[in-house]
Amino acid sequence: MRLLIVDDHPIVRDGLRAALGAEPGMEIVGEAADGAQAVRLAAELRPDVVLMDLRMPGMDGLAAIRELSGSGPRVLVLTTFDTDVLPALEAGAAGYLLKDARPEELARAVRATYEGETVLAPAVAGRLADHVRRPRRSELSRRELEVLRLVAGGATNRQAAAELFISEASVKTHLLHAYAKLDVRDRAAAVAEAFRRGLLGG
Amino acid sequence: MRLLIVDDHPIVRDGLRAALGAEPGMEIVGEAADGAQAVRLAAELRPDVVLMDLRMPGMDGLAAIRELSGSGPRVLVLTTFDTDVLPALEAGAAGYLLKDARPEELARAVRATYEGETVLAPAVAGRLADHVRRPRRSELSRRELEVLRLVAGGATNRQAAAELFISEASVKTHLLHAYAKLDVRDRAAAVAEAFRRGLLGG
DNA sequence: CCGCCCATCCACCGATCGGTGGACCCGGGC
DNA sequence: GCCCGGGTCCACCGATCGGTGGATGGGCGG
Numbered sequence: 001m002r003l004l005i006v007d008d009h010p011i012v013r014d015g016l017r018a019a020l021g022a023e024p025g026m027e028i029v030g031e032a033a034d035g036a037q038a039v040r041l042a043a044e045l046r047p048d049v050v051l052m053d054l055r056m057p058g059m060d061g062l063a064a065i066r067e068l069s070g071s072g073p074r075v076l077v078l079t080t081f082d083t084d085v086l087p088a089l090e091a092g093a094a095g096y097l098l099k100d101a102r103p104e105e106l107a108r109a110v111r112a113t114y115e116g117e118t119v120l121a122p123a124v125a126g127r128l129a130d131h132v133r134r135p136r137r138s139e140l141s142r143r144e145l146e147v148l149r150l151v152a153g154g155a156t157n158r159q160a161a162a163e164l165f166i167s168e169a170s171v172k173t174h175l176l177h178a179y180a181k182l183d184v185r186d187r188a189a190a191v192a193e194a195f196r197r198g199l200l201g202g
Numbered sequence: 203m204r205l206l207i208v209d210d211h212p213i214v215r216d217g218l219r220a221a222l223g224a225e226p227g228m229e230i231v232g233e234a235a236d237g238a239q240a241v242r243l244a245a246e247l248r249p250d251v252v253l254m255d256l257r258m259p260g261m262d263g264l265a266a267i268r269e270l271s272g273s274g275p276r277v278l279v280l281t282t283f284d285t286d287v288l289p290a291l292e293a294g295a296a297g298y299l300l301k302d303a304r305p306e307e308l309a310r311a312v313r314a315t316y317e318g319e320t321v322l323a324p325a326v327a328g329r330l331a332d333h334v335r336r337p338r339r340s341e342l343s344r345r346e347l348e349v350l351r352l353v354a355g356g357a358t359n360r361q362a363a364a365e366l367f368i369s370e371a372s373v374k375t376h377l378l379h380a381y382a383k384l385d386v387r388d389r390a391a392a393v394a395e396a397f398r399r400g401l402l403g404g
Numbered sequence: 405c406c407g408c409c410c411a412t413c414c415a416c417c418g419a420t421c422g423g424t425g426g427a428c429c430c431g432g433g434c
Numbered sequence: 435g436c437c438c439g440g441g442t443c444c445a446c447c448g449a450t451c452g453g454t455g456g457a458t459g460g461g462c463g464g
Contacts (some may be wrong), residue, residue, distance in 0.1 A: 009367065055355070055365060080365050083356045099364070141410060153257070154285045154391035156450070162301075163257060163282045165211065169413050176453075177410090186420090186452075187390035189356035195397040343440060358420070371443050378423075379440090388422075388450090 001114050004047035004073065005031045006038040006064070008056040012099075016051060016078075019103040020110065035059030039067045047073045049114050054079045054088065065091040076113045078106075085124045086183070095119030144178040145199060147171055152191045152200055203316050206249035206275065207233045208240040208266070210258040214301075218253060218280075221305040222312065237261030241269045249275045251316050256281045256290065267293040278315045280308075287326045288385070297321030346380040347401060349373055354393045354402055 003026055005016050013031050021028055029045045032038040036059040042050060050073045054061035062084075065075050069092030076095040077088045085096050095113050097106065098121045109119040140148070143164075150160040157171045164171070179185055182193040194200045205228055207218050215233050223230055231247045234240040238261040244252060252275045256263035264286075267277050271294030278297040279290045287298050297315050299308065300323045311321040342350070345366075352362040359373045366373070381387055384395040396402045 011367070055352070080361055081355070081357065143411065150257070151390050152394035153283070154386050154388065154394075155283065156388075158450090159282055165213070166411085167413055169415090170411070172452080173412075175451090179452085184356050186356065186358075187388075188353050188393045191390045191393045192354035192356075192397070192402065195394070195402075200394065200397075345441065360420090368441085369443060371445090372441070374422080375442075377421090381422085 001026050001049060001111075002029045002045065002047040003027060003110065004029060004038065004042055004045060004050045006033075006035070006050060006056075006061070007031075007053040007078075008033050009053075012053070016106075019106055020051075023107050023110075026107075026110065035061060035064030035067075038064045042068055042073055049073060049094075049110055050075045051078050051110065052076065052093075054081070054084055062087055062091050065093055068092070074113050074116075076110060076119060082121070082124050083185070083189075085120075096124055097121050098123060138181045138183075140178055140181055140194075140199065141174075144174045144181070145194075147174040148178055148187075148190060148194055149200060151175070151187050152194070203228050203251060203313075204231045204247065204249040205229060205312065206231060206240065206244060206247060206252045208235075208237070208252060208258075208263065209233075209255040209280075210235050211255075214255070218308075221308055222253075225309050225312075228309075228312065237263060237266030237269075240266045244270055244275055251275060251296075251312055252277045253280050253312065254278065254295075256283070256286055264289055264293050267295050270294070276315050276318075278312060278321060284323070284326050285387070285391075287322075298326055299323050300325060340383045340385075342380055342383055342396075342401065343376075346376045346383070347396075349376040350380050350389075350392060350396055351402060353377070353389050354396070 003020065005013050005028060007013050007016070017028055020026055029047055030041045032041050034056045038050065038052065050068065052061045052064060052075050054077060061077065065088065068075055074094035075092065076097060077093045078097050078099060080099050082098060088096055095109060095118055097109050097119060101109070101121065112119050146164065147160050150163055155163065157168045157175070161168045161171045175187065175190070179190055182190050184190045184193055191200065205222065207215050207230060209215050209218070219230055222228055231249055232243045234243050236258045240252065240254065252270065254263045254266065254277050256279060263279065267290065270277055276296035277294065278299060279295045280299050280301060282301050284300060290298055297311060297320055299311050299321060303311070303323065314321050348366065349362050352365055357365065359370050359377070363370045363373045377389065377392070381392055384392050386392045386395055393402065
C-alpha cells in the first residue's frame with residue numbers, strides 16, 4: 001500500500017511517518033506541504049491512500065480533494081476540526097479522522113480506507129447523522145438575520161435584545177436557530193458564513 | 203427650536219415626544235422611521251436639531267447624516283450602541299448620546315446641541331480619546347490574520363492554538379491585538395469587520 | 405383540524421471568552 | 435545602544451455565550 005502524507009507542518013509529517021512508517025505493508029512514498037503539491041505528487045507517485053490535512057496555506061485540502069476525486073487515490077482527511085466533515089465528504093473524501101486519534105487507530109483507519117471502508121471519527125458521526133436526519137431548511141428567518149446583523153456589528157446578546165425590544169432569551173434562541181441553519185456553532189463562524197452566503201453585504 | 207425625531211420604533215418616538223415635547227422652547231416638528239424619510243422631512247421641515255437613531259432598516263442613520271451634513275440641521279445621534287461613535291462623527295454628527303440617558307440629560311443635550319456644543323455620552327468619550335491617542339497602526343500582522351481566519355472558520359481559541367502549534371494564551375493575545383486594530387470588542391464583530399475590509403475573502 | 409414554523413420567553417449549567425497586567429526573546433530602525 | 439513591534443507565554447477574574455429542555459401563541463398550508 002502506497003501512502004502520501006499531506007500537512008503543512010513538518011513536525012506533523014514526521015509524527016505520521018513515525019507512526020505509520022513501520023507498519024507492515026505500508027510504504028510512505030511522499031510528503032506534501034499544501035494542496036497544489038499534493039495534487040502534483042499524487043499524479044507522479046500514484047499512491048493508494050492520501051492522508052490529507054484540510055487547513056493549509058495556499059491551496060487547501062478541500063480543493064486538493066476535489067482535484068484528486070475520481071482519479072486513483074482514496075483520500076483520508078486528518079484534521080483538528082470536527083466541523084468540516086460535510087464539505088470534505090462532498091469534495092470526495094473517503095474518510096474523516098481527527099488529529100487526537102491514537103497511532104493504532106490511525107494505522108487501522110488507513111488500512112480500512114485502503115480496503116474501501118469509510119472511516120469516520122466517532123465525534124463527527126453524530127454531526128453527519130444530524131444532517132441526514134434534518135433536510136436542513138437553511139434559509140434564515142427575518143428575525144434570525146436581524147439578530148445576526150446586530151451581532152456582526154458588535155452587539156452582545158443583551159444589546160441586540162435592547163435594540164429589538166425582545167428578551168435576551170429570544171435573542172439566544174434566534175442565534176441558536178441561525179447556527180443550526182448555517183451549520184456552525186458560534187457567532188463568529190455564523191457571521192463568516194453569512195458573509196460567504198451574501199446575507200450580510202458580502 | 204425645531205426638532206425632528208428619527209427612530210424606526212414608534213414606541214421610542216412616543217417616548218421622545220413625551221420626554222421633549224413639553225420642554226419650553228422646543229417644538230417637535232416631525233418624525234421619521236428611517237434615513238430616507240429623515241432626509242426628505244429635514245428638507246421640508248427645516249428643523250434646527252435632528253435626533254437620530256443609527257441602526258434602522260432601509261437607509262440607516264449614518265447614511266442620513268452624510269446626506270444632511272453641511273445643510274442646515276445639527277444631528278444628535280441617539281443609539282443603543284457605544285461602538286459607532288467614530289463613523290458617526292466622521293459622517294458629521296454633532297453629538298452622540300446613548301439610549302440609557304435620563305430624560306433631563308436628553309433635554310439638556312438637545313439644547314446644548316442647538317447652541318453649537320458637542321455632546322458626548324461619558325461612556326463613549328473614552329473610546330474617542332483612545333483613538334486620538336493611538337495613531338492606529340491598523341494593519342493586522344500575519345499571525346493575527348491567521349488566528350482570525352481560523353476563528354471565522356469556527357475554531358475556538360483552543361482549536362486555533364492546536365492548529366498553529368502555539369498556546370491558547372498566544373491566541374488570545376493575537377485576537378486582542380486584532381480587536382484593537384479593527385476597533386471591535388469581540389470575535390464576531392472582528393470577523394465582520396475583516397470581511398468588510400476584504401481581509402477574509404470579502 | 406393538525407402540523408409546522410416562527411417568534412417569544414424561562415431557568416440552569418458549564419465552557420468559553422474578554423481583559424488585565426504582566427513576562428521574555430528577537431529583529432529592525434533611529 | 436535603545437526602543438519598538440511582533441510573537442510567544444502566564445495567571446486570574448468576571449462576564450458572556452452555547453446548549454438543554456422546556457413553554458406559549460400566532461399563522462399558514464395540507
